[in-house]
Amino acid sequence: MSYIDDLQTVFGRVDDIIDYRISLSERRGISLGIRDNDVGSVYSPFAYGHTTGGNFLVQWRDGRLSRGNLDGNSLANIEQVLQVARQAAYDDPDAAQFLGPQTVHEVPLWSADIPPLFQERSSVLFEVVARLQAIAGRYTARTLNGGVGASLGRHWLRTSRGLALETPSTSFGCSAVFDGLIGESLAQRTLPAMEAIDAQLAGAGEYLRALRQSAPALPRAQRLVVLHPRVAYSLWSFFVWGNLNGAAIFHGQSPFRIEDFHAQRQVFADDLTVRVDPWQPLGIASFRYTAEGLPSQPTVYIEHGHLRQPILDLKYARRLGLPPTTPPGGAESVLFETERVTEWSALRATLDQALLVLGVLGLHTQDRSSGNFSLATSQALLVRDGEFVGRARATLAGNFFDLLRDPLLRWVRFANQHSPGLALMLPLAIESDAR
Structure with missing residues (x-):
């Protein structure tokens, strides 16, 4: 029998356990790193690894629940693992849900061009x-710091009610950080062409040239600020996904109330629709089922500016009296649809005394429920007459919800980026970032 079979057998034999859910992953990985220009040094060697990890949820006969982690040694120490979990048992009746057999959409997550990297084509890592x-x-x-790696994975999800799901998956990734100033990465489930790697990293190289020089300071004024897609999605994830979360809604920690979803209240511009698509073939953020075993499915959360449904796991679906939903699996699983879209190359040519923001600091400290933010830039470039002048510093302040409703807001498509950036007007002073 396999390791997951052995674990399930042991859980099934414990008399005090009446229900369980076991999530287990095995991963084989191969990698080659670069540390301060050195390839394959002691700090970044050519390496192979095989890891096993997961977690479990059990319900005891007294109705209480326990959670715990699993690794490759858990089976040999299962009595101690369960004893520690038992000592930390807690009451949470709404979380005591264990699914039976489910039918999932077999979205492909395995690419046949990755396994050869572990054998006859391992030289590809050196080529990358x-x-x-x-x-x-x-x-x-x-x-130069960074590296390249690939992995072969398999995930199992089992319950005492007969749920038995299994997913094989592959992944490939590479990254580069130039002069400790700017970096870029590429992650997908298939082996990319070298030209795709070039295209992905070229943007970081262009930013690097501009970051080497300091831009002049400019007085406070209303300026156009363009948030790079990574920055824009991080704000979206924090303020919008965070406030659509069922736990935040149930506990009154979100500006949205359950009545807003029943009424499908409009909270954003009427041209904005946001959906999660976990079925994109070989999508790096695609998935067949949630951590609880709920089959994934394409889901609309915002339609023409109206709230459609919150993000609900089994527990908060029960508490809020709504069906559970498919959560976003990462930026690549999220699709933004809007009429106000412009290409970065076209927008850049029109910019003067504007700011391109490549990174911000302190997002986790912001007031999520109000939407208010005040963020210092960690990397930003002044743009004058359509050209990068140099690195600059600024503090961005505003309300993210108000900005999303602003008719002047534009969504910006950047080459080789899945998510859009955002172009918005903010009052700010630009400080010189002399070093």
Whole structure:
């Protein structure tokens, strides 16, 4: 029998356990790193790894619940693992839900071009590293950090009620950080063409050139600020996904109330629709089922600015009296549809005394429920007459919900980025970032 079978057998034999859910993953990985220009050094060796990990939820005969973690040694120490879990048991009747057999959409997550990297095609990792070095040389980067890796994974989800799900998956990723200033990465389930790696990292190289020089300070004024897609999605995830979460709604920690969803209240501009699509074939953020075993399905959360449904796991679906939903699996699973879209290349040509924000600090400290933010930029570039002038500093302040409703807001498509950026008007002063 396999490890998951052995674990399930042991859980099923414990008389004090009346229900259980076991989530287990096995992963084989191969990687090659670059540390301060050194390839395959002691700090970033050519490495192979095999890991096993997971978690469990059990309900005891007294009705209480316990959670715990699993690894490759858990079976040998299962009595101690369960004893520790038993000592931390808690009451949570709404979380005591264990699904039976489910039918899931078999979205493909396995690519046949990844397994050969573990055998006869392992030299591809060195070819990718050579390509990263060539890109660094093209942009005269003095130091390069990063690397390349691939993985083969398999996930199982089992319950005492007969749920038995299994998913094989592959992944490939590479990353590069130039001079410790700016970096970029590529992650997907298939082996990319070298040209795709070039295209993905070229943007970071262009930013690097501008970050080497300091822009002049400018007085406080209403300015156009463009949030890079990574920054824009991080704000969206924090303020919107965070407030659509069922726990926040139930506990009154969200500006949205359950009545807003019953009434499908409009809270954003009427041209904005946001959906989660976990069925994109070989999508890096695609998935067949949730952590609880609920089959995934494409889900609309905002339609023409109206709230459609909150993000609900089994527990908060029960508490709020609504069906559970498919959560976002990552930025690549989220689709934004709006009429107010412009291409970055076209917008950039029109910019003058504007700011491109590549990173911010302190998002986790902001007041999520109000939407208010005050964020210092960690990386930003002044744009004048459509050209990068140099690095700058600024403090961005406003209300994210108000900005999403602002008729002047534009969604910005960047090359080789899944999510859009945001172009918005903010009052700010630009400080010189001399170093």
